[in-house]
Amino acid sequence: MRNNILLVLALALAFGFKASAQSFLENSQVSGSFQTDAQYYRLDKGIDITDLNGKKLGLNGFGKINYTNGNFSAGMRFEAFLPELNGFRPELNGVGLANFYANYDNGFIGVTVGDVYDQFGSGLVFRTYEEWSLGMDNSLRGVRTVIRPTQGVTLKGVYGRQRYYWAPYSNDLDAKNYRGIVRGIDGEWDLNQSIPAMNDAELKVSMGGSFVSKMQDTTVVNNLFYRIPVNVGAAAGRINLAYGRFAFATEYAYKINDPSAINNFIYKNGQALMSSLSYSQKGLGVVLQVKRTDNMSFKSNFTGMENDHDINFLPPINYTHTHSLPSMYTYSTQPNGEMAAQFQVNYTIPKGTWLGGRYGTKLAFNMSQVNDIVRDSIMVNGQMVLNKKGTLGYASNFFAVSDHRFFRDINFEIDKKISKDWHVTAQYINLYYDIETIEGHAGAPVVEANIGFLDVTYKINKRQSLRFELQGLWEKEVKKGYAYDESEKKDYQKRGDWAFGLLEYTITPHWSFSIADKWNYGNPVPEFRDHYFTGTVSYIHDATRIMLSGGRQSEGVVCVGGVCRTVPASSGVTLTISTSF
Amino acid sequence: MKKLFSIFTLSVMMMLMMGCDKIDINNTNKPYTYFGEGKTVLIKDFTGVRCVNCPAAAEVAHELQHQLGEDRVFILSVHAGFLATAMGQFPDFKTPEGDEWYGNNSANPLFSVDHVALTEGNTLNESQLDTPLSEALAEDQTFELFIVNNYDEATRELRVETDVTATSDYLGQLYLTVCLVEDSIVGRQVVPGGVDTAYVFRNVFRGTLNGADGESFANGSVYVNDEFAKNYTATLNEGYNADQCYILTYVADKSKGGKILQTAMEKIK
Numbered sequence: 001m002r003n004n005i006l007l008v009l010a011l012a013l014a015f016g017f018k019a020s021a022q023s024f025l026e027n028s029q030v031s032g033s034f035q036t037d038a039q040y041y042r043l044d045k046g047i048d049i050t051d052l053n054g055k056k057l058g059l060n061g062f063g064k065i066n067y068t069n070g071n072f073s074a075g076m077r078f079e080a081f082l083p084e085l086n087g088f089r090p091e092l093n094g095v096g097l098a099n100f101y102a103n104y105d106n107g108f109i110g111v112t113v114g115d116v117y118d119q120f121g122s123g124l125v126f127r128t129y130e131e132w133s134l135g136m137d138n139s140l141r142g143v144r145t146v147i148r149p150t151q152g153v154t155l156k157g158v159y160g161r162q163r164y165y166w167a168p169y170s171n172d173l174d175a176k177n178y179r180g181i182v183r184g185i186d187g188e189w190d191l192n193q194s195i196p197a198m199n200d201a202e203l204k205v206s207m208g209g210s211f212v213s214k215m216q217d218t219t220v221v222n223n224l225f226y227r228i229p230v231n232v233g234a235a236a237g238r239i240n241l242a243y244g245r246f247a248f249a250t251e252y253a254y255k256i257n258d259p260s261a262i263n264n265f266i267y268k269n270g271q272a273l274m275s276s277l278s279y280s281q282k283g284l285g286v287v288l289q290v291k292r293t294d295n296m297s298f299k300s301n302f303t304g305m306e307n308d309h310d311i312n313f314l315p316p317i318n319y320t321h322t323h324s325l326p327s328m329y330t331y332s333t334q335p336n337g338e339m340a341a342q343f344q345v346n347y348t349i350p351k352g353t354w355l356g357g358r359y360g361t362k363l364a365f366n367m368s369q370v371n372d373i374v375r376d377s378i379m380v381n382g383q384m385v386l387n388k389k390g391t392l393g394y395a396s397n398f399f400a401v402s403d404h405r406f407f408r409d410i411n412f413e414i415d416k417k418i419s420k421d422w423h424v425t426a427q428y429i430n431l432y433y434d435i436e437t438i439e440g441h442a443g444a445p446v447v448e449a450n451i452g453f454l455d456v457t458y459k460i461n462k463r464q465s466l467r468f469e470l471q472g473l474w475e476k477e478v479k480k481g482y483a484y485d486e487s488e489k490k491d492y493q494k495r496g497d498w499a500f501g502l503l504e505y506t507i508t509p510h511w512s513f514s515i516a517d518k519w520n521y522g523n524p525v526p527e528f529r530d531h532y533f534t535g536t537v538s539y540i541h542d543a544t545r546i547m548l549s550g551g552r553q554s555e556g557v558v559c560v561g562g563v564c565r566t567v568p569a570s571s572g573v574t575l576t577i578s579t580s581f
Numbered sequence: 582m583k584k585l586f587s588i589f590t591l592s593v594m595m596m597l598m599m600g601c602d603k604i605d606i607n608n609t610n611k612p613y614t615y616f617g618e619g620k621t622v623l624i625k626d627f628t629g630v631r632c633v634n635c636p637a638a639a640e641v642a643h644e645l646q647h648q649l650g651e652d653r654v655f656i657l658s659v660h661a662g663f664l665a666t667a668m669g670q671f672p673d674f675k676t677p678e679g680d681e682w683y684g685n686n687s688a689n690p691l692f693s694v695d696h697v698a699l700t701e702g703n704t705l706n707e708s709q710l711d712t713p714l715s716e717a718l719a720e721d722q723t724f725e726l727f728i729v730n731n732y733d734e735a736t737r738e739l740r741v742e743t744d745v746t747a748t749s750d751y752l753g754q755l756y757l758t759v760c761l762v763e764d765s766i767v768g769r770q771v772v773p774g775g776v777d778t779a780y781v782f783r784n785v786f787r788g789t790l791n792g793a794d795g796e797s798f799a800n801g802s803v804y805v806n807d808e809f810a811k812n813y814t815a816t817l818n819e820g821y822n823a824d825q826c827y828i829l830t831y832v833a834d835k836s837k838g839g840k841i842l843q844t845a846m847e848k849i850k
Contacts, residue, residue: 213600229602256601390609
């Protein structure tokens with residue numbers, strides 16, 4: 001670690017050498033942000049928290065500082081998990097300099113050393129990113145180079161080893177902490193910028209391609225049963241077209257044999273295809289997206305499970321709900337295979353019409369569905385087998401859709417400013433959620449629910465406003481009186497009907513007060529029909545926000561971009577302080 | 582510019598060539614490697630004569646055992662749970678010790694790797710066996726086990742002499758469990774599509790000679806080369822085929838939830 005810091009400082013000095021002391025100070029810009037999330041936990045028999053296991057306080061915090069001077073920039077992020085908040089991975093427990101980098105970019109060439117974040121295309125073969133709310137950081141410690149040899153052409157290269165919580169980056173490790181070296185190249189060509197004749201053409205065209213490979217020393221991480229490839233490569237090609245009000249983008253990715261814990265050690269090649277077609281004009285937007293993934297989990301450690309060691313990113317194509325009950329059942333990407341489609345229409349009824357009123361009315365319709373891919377048995381040594389370890393696993397017709405539906409969300413939203421004082425948003429959602437596949441509750445019945453909310457804001461005067469939310473979730477099958485198996489009772493922790501109410505009072509620009517209750521009144525298990533009260537006070541001063549909340553938090557999942565973590569039920573007080581400069 | 586593109590193209594070519602290893606799909610399994618002395622591992626297969634999925638699961642466990650070496654991985658087929666309850670002409674292999682190990686579980690097949698206690702989270706299905714097996718085999722050996730069986734065919738009396746030697750210093754609550762195992766019993770088993778009337782039951786657990794938890798032989802520190810000898814006697818049931826009977830012993834640490842540290846097996850004849 002110390003050597004790495006010295007290296008970055010040395011490079012920083014080398015890059016900055018040309019700048020005189022005067023200009024160094026004059027042109028410097030420093031920016032940063034800090035955040036602390038602390039939670040005090042208490043016993044709460046009402047929601048079955050009878051033992052804290054000695055953990056009364058959890059704290060997640062970071063401080064990020066970036067320095068920029070002309071073509072040079074450098075930065076670092078310090079993190080503390082003392083210990084980590086409930087629901088975050090225990091491997092995060094610790095404190096230290098999690099991330100640092102130095103970058104020089106003069107427009108022709110850019111070099112970054114240290115911890116690298118980047119994405120090739122839509123991320124199907126490579127994406128490193130940090131998501132604080134998930135406790136996720138798969139940055140690459142190494143080098144990133146960008147070359148722009150001519151207008152419209154960008155060539156990139158990355159080389160390094162991924163972050164795995166606080167595990168050292170050296171090669172001399174036990175198998176659990178080990179991960180391979182990731183190297184990748186990407187090229188992108190914007191034809192409209194490159195070719196003078198196309199500069200002003202209505203047809204916009206850009207295309208790109210990537211190749212990423214991981215090299216995992218299988219003498220360090222040994223598998224007793226199977227021959228594991230040391231080098232695994234994945235390639236992708238993409239094209240973006242835009243003509244007038246239409247836009248089309250597609251990317252196809254392919255990965256060679258990559259037996260791993262997550263794909264049950266099968267040797268089948270992976271594939272992914274993502275396409276989107278959109279139309280937009282003033283007041284109207286239409287988007288259709290389709291996606292097919294098959295065995296496309298790509299990790300720098302073949303033993304990795306969940307979201308650990310991810311080299312690539314499989315983007316979800318589902319609506320992102322932000323309200324409490326609609327976001328209770330959020331879809332988590334299934335890396336072993338999906339057939340997904342999403343259709344979205346946004347329309348604004350113009351101002352001055354009967355339905356549009358004085359301010360116009362925004363309507364949105366969204367439908368997304370994800371099914372499994374079709375997997376057919378294959379012949380191995382004279383026997384038909386399906387997904388057997390050490391084989392090609394299965395055969396799959398590229399265009400076939402399985403009857404096994406993972407998820408469906410049909411929703412309709414109206415967003416209406418009624419007068420200068422009243423604003424209303426209402427949404428209806430019809431949800432199908434295969435909780436057995438998505439959350440791993442074996443044998444649990446599918447969640448089929450109708451969900452609705454009403455979000456109303458009333459502006460009392462220039463400084464004060466009131467906002468209230470009413471939400472309801474009604475399951476079709478699992479509700480009061482549902483005959484559940486007593487031995488699987490814990491799988492019904494959050495099932496059945498819910499009601500939610502919130503009242504928020506805001507005094508701009510500083511204060512906000514809210515109370516809320518989330519009530520699982522229709523849970524089939526009587527002892528799970530709990531109230532989750534919360535009260536929150538927040539204070540904002542410029543870029544600083546201090547928030548104190550107390551009460552109960554229900555069990556659930558937090559998902560960002562289809563990547564999820566489970567949040568256990570808790571009770572206590574939470575303090576969040578964040579600031580930026 | 583041309584040079585730059587040449588360098589980039591060369592990089593792409595190099596990466597394509599070096600970045601992928603294609604494995605021959607007909608040669609994905611690693612051959613069995615003899616490790617000599619070392620840590621041994623016990624798989625307990627909680628099975629039942631009326632469990633339709635159990636024969637296939639047992640096959641997976643035996644494939645793994647064959648691949649890793651029958652001198653390193655041992656399987657104990659423990660008939661326990663509702664689907665192990667004998668009905669009609671199905672054989673009854675249930676034992677009180679097996680029921681105790683099985684505890685409150687309600688499904689078959691279930692497996693444990695080197696764990697005596699079947700607490701929540703310790704049971705596995707057949708597709709989850711390989712990772713804990715790899716981890717267990719990678720552990721350092723802490724004890725050596727020796728078994729000497731003396732069997733009198735006339736009286737069917739069996740005397741088992743066991744010897745446990747510490748191969749490193751160790752701190753724990755140590756127990757030795759001695760099990761009787763009968764292999765290759767032919768009987769009725771539910772299989773997909775019906776009943777196999779001549780199913781061959783492998784490594785059937787017939788009971789212990791010293792209780793479900795075994796017998797304590799050390800509580801606290803033991804030091805390298807410490808030796809513990811335990812002897813047991815039993816009379817072999819008339820219905821058991823002595824030619825197919827084995828003694829399987831294991832050392833477990835109760836302070837680690839009953840984790841098994843070493844296992845050994847020896848034919849009684």
